[in-house]
Amino acid sequence: MVQSAYDILFNKNTASTGPVSTTPAVTRGKLFEWQKNSPLKLGKQMITITVGAENKKFLVHADLITRQPRIFRRLRVSRSVDTGLSVGWFDVFQPISCSVFARLLQFAYHGKLFPGISLDTLWHLYIFANKNKALDLEDIIMNRIMATYRSDKQFFPEPRHIELGYNSTKENSTGRKFLALCYATMMHVNTKLPSTPIYDNGVLLELGKKCDGLSTDVANFTNGKGWINIKDWDPRYASECLYHHHAWGVECESLS
Template identity: 30%
Template sequence: MDHDELGRENWIHGKVALLGDAAHAFLPHQVQGGAQAVEDGVAIGALFPLGTQSSEIPQLLNLYVKARYDRATLVQDFSRQSGFQTPRGKHRGKAIDPIQFAYHGRKIHKSFLGILKFAYRGRFWIPETANNIETLWNIYIFAEKKEIEYLQDIMMNRITSFYHKTNTLPSMDTIVYVYENTLAESAIQKPSMARRFLARCYVAISINCLYGAKYEESKERLADVLYNTAGLLSDTLDATRSPAGIKCEIPWKVDFDPRKVKPCDYHQHEWNEQCPDIKETPFNSETDE
């Protein structure tokens, strides 16, 4: 089945949205109909967190269209051009160049990831997230890999707040796990704020400066983590000698509790740039539990 593009204004109406073939019917030549329908579902799932209120639906559906329309209609057009029996495809002589398809796919996919910051922003108050440090770290790792800076800032706020409020410090297992799943600073890679925080914590733990937290770890385990975790040794040296990566207004010293420094120390912006100061939605016991 094939039909003309509906136009983005026809994908949604109030609180109703079209998904799958209803929004973008596909001929079989690129074998993408099912995949695009699944992507629609993923977008809707990401944009509608637990506790979404009815009044928020129209705005979120507009974000769904922004995230999905360009990619779905581009793939739909590629499919048409690949079929000889269609008006657009019968003069081509061959299917769409896979390299061209991959290039445009990556370009639009990156835009889709950028929309995710709206899905996650301000929706981390539910107990399953706020009280689970492993979940917080996993969301941060996702945000860093996908370069969603707003989400990275939010999660570093949450992570440092968690350790502060619970009077705990990251375990050696956590340090190893986060280092394994984040990237070291390079000419093309921004410094990881997670690594900055964890390196400072490691330095404090290694000299038994625990800021009142209860923490026990053997010196053998500390040595093993330091020498077998790629990047940690250099980060700890940077932490004690000079600000690592993005410059800080005030160099960190070991007598500063890394959980209580200015939040901007772990944000993506430069120290002399204005902080985005992301405001999170207050907890609502009726909608967020």
């Protein structure tokens, strides 16, 4: 039985019936400068990873897969059998966009997010981290998301990003909490200043119908136990730790 790329990536219960090929595969991948100047001490063995609809090839140090499990937790890469070969090249597929994968690699090689990441890519990075239970990476991405929205007081999450976040992350995710509170703030501002709405009320009301759980979350956060008074508070300027996974009062390790 041949494992599909999906089975390899997401650890489906399939068993290999034959030996692993040790023939180097032809690749068009290349190393980026930020891979070459990584502070990590990595071996010479490389793998190729084909990414996204463009089928772009990325060269990645094999050691990185085991050294950064929070990013590659579900990525399973075949290794060569003991035939004396010093380098084994194996091509696996990663079903995310090239821009998102490149940013994940940058984080894996350097332990930090690089500057200049678009909100589209940031939200897709957050979704990847959420699906793969990389909680520390989620927290760091949320820091960058918050910093981006803080650049302008009129800058709130676009409806498409709220819909993307709600329909692509797990219940009770910190990303959903941030989006729900921003949604509540926008509705309040629209009521207070109807002549200058952030987004049209009709758009926001329709968004509440499209995003399963959004209206419930807004009600729970603003009217339930421990509710937040959205009239006097802006979720974009809250402590970053409100959207982290650690308990209150614990020293935060994700403020980077």
